[in-house]
Amino acid sequence: MSGAGTLSDGPNPFPFAPYAARETIRLTTVYATPWTYDPTMVDQTTQRPGDVLNLGRLATYYNTSDQQLPRVLRREVLDCSSLACQRWRAGEPVSAQLWHFLVPSGQVVVALTLDITGTLVEAIPLLEDLYYASITCAGLSLEQLAADRIGCGPNDDETPGFLPERHQLVFRSVDTPDQAPDDDLVQRVIYRSDLPYRAEHSSIRYPAELNRRPTTVGALGPYVSLIAGHQDYIENCVLLSAVQAVGSAARLREVRAVAYTYVHRFRHRTTAQGDAHDRRTALEEISDGLSQLEVELSYSVEVGGEIGMLVPALRVESFHQELFAAIGVTERAATIGQMLNRLGNAIAAELTSVESMEQRAADRRRVRTVVAVTFVTTVSGTLGLLFAFFGINARQVDEHRSMFDGRYTPIYALIATILLCALAIFAGMRLQERWEERRDRSRTRTWESTHRLLAREAGTVILEPATPPSPPQRLPGSRRPENRTQPSRATPR
Structure with a gap:
């Protein structure tokens, strides 16, 4: 994959790196996998892209920002004679390489590169085989081979295969403008079918920076991209x-x-959770997971769509942005972000409801506690007054008389008066509270306050509702006007 190339900042007679000159067609298929490395181990297990791939003058930028760009995990040259395809029968590839990349999130991405002879139309069956991984190497499927190379053993007697996300790259050299693929050939390669089409119904994108020269072509589709006539470092x-x-x-x-x-x-949280504590615990777990998803969406998906800040190259930036748009990552990331935000808002509203329930429960517990303490205080206070009176050593207390004797009526009247005063204070405070509640309900409504504010600050005129005028009275001798239209009468037959 690292062609010879020529560094533009080195001693050479050209002002820029030469265009790729190969007699074969290079097909590279990139597969997403379910395999993940610990992101903290990326530096110890991978190499910087500029140390493995020929990136020309851009190698410095890729190596400087290697923590934000894919790194090379391993590369292996395969035996072409051991490769077998399901649809392609045009011989065997000239060369084959198996790549393992590691993106900043720790995901492993596999790429298979084949160099073949022939035309672009003849390569369409091979593109179909590569897209569906219908290719074997020494009797092993491509998925099994890629898993074995990084030590991913079978799980439950089955090796995890590639994920649905994949993209194919077709590289071809162009020497003269006549050799540049035309629009019909481009669509046949991108749609992997040798059929005619209508140009107005196509999703193929043509980045401007990749199509500036007569000998350069850059066409992108959701699943296949064709790059022709560019330098080797641009292809990398x-x-x-x-x-x-x-x-x-x-x-x-x-x-x-x-x-x-x-x-x-x-949505099914109420089927198992009963009290507020269980509901709060479940909502907190979901909220914590959402925060991690938002961070992952931002730093593993959305940030990956921007490369111009890391690599100052117009062609690279143009292809990168158009590819993310063609695959649909940019638009779908915005949709998923809105989904996460709305789910977070719903959880916040539910947590507010749970807090209100907990507050009401706390208020009820406080009321019960206050009532119990007040009852005990009232009873104990009353008995304390009574027993304190009978316990004093005074001549008003006769030890030979019963405590229910009529002589002690004044002390009982005093205790009753104290209790009545407490009841009167409670009733008065309750009446004041109800009066304040009625006053709050009778306050001016919001829209009335807004209109009066506008009237005071902006000169808006507030019209008071007027009494509807009474209907005019008929003068003596006046006649009531008849209807303008006469009722139709059916003609008797």
Whole structure:
């Protein structure tokens, strides 16, 4: 994959790196996988892209921003004679390489590169085989081979295969403008079918920076891209952009799947949770998961769609942005972001409802406590007054008389008066509270306050509703006007 090329900042007679000159057609298929590495181990297990791929003058930028761009995990040259395809029968590839990339999120992305002879139309069956991974190497499927190379063993007697997200790159050299693929050939390659089409119904994108010269062609589709007539380092930059796009698309689908799981748990939360504490615990778990999904959506999907700040190259930036748009990552990320935001708002509203329930429960507990304490205080206070009176050593207390004797009527009247005063104070405070509630309900409504504010500040005129005028009285001798239209009468037959 790292062609010879010529560095533009080195001693050479050309002002820029020469265009790729190969007699074969290069097909690279990028596959998303379910395999993930610990992101903290990326530096120890991978190499910087500029140390493996020929990136020309852009190698410095890729190596400087390697923490935000794909890194090379491993590369292996395959035996072409051991490769077998399901549809393609035009011989065997000239060369074959198996790549393992690691994106910043820790996802492993696999790429298979084949160099073949022939025409672009003859390569269409091979593109179909590569897209569906219908290719074997020494009797092993491509998925099994890629898993074995990184030590991914079978899980439950089955090796996890590639994910649905994948993209194909077709590279071809162009020497003269006559050799540049025309629109019909481009659509046959991108749609992987040798059939005619109508140009007005096509989703093929043509980045401006990749089609400036008569000998350069850049056409992008959702699943296949054709790059013709460009330098070798541009082709390698295109490969890294495809790896980043496929990894972001796979992570976006996973974020959406987890978000739907949280939506299901949120909508069915009342079937198992009864009290407010269980509901709050379930909502907090969902809220914590949503915060992690939002971070993953931002740093593993949305940020990956921008490369111009890292690599100042117009052709690389143009292809990168158009590829993310063609695959649909940019638009779908915005939709998933809105879904996460709305689910977060719903959870926040539900947490507010739970807090209100907990507050009401706390108020009820406080009322019960106050009532119990007040009752005990009232009873104990009353008995304390009574027993304190009878316990004093005074001549008003006769130890030979019963406590229910009529002589002690004044002390009982005093205690009753105190209780009545307490009841009167409670009733008065309750009346004042009800009066304040009625006053709050009778306050001016919001729209009236707004109109009066506008009238005071902006000169708006507030019209008071006038009494509707009474109907005029008929003068003596006046006749009531008849109807303008006479009722139709049916003509008797």
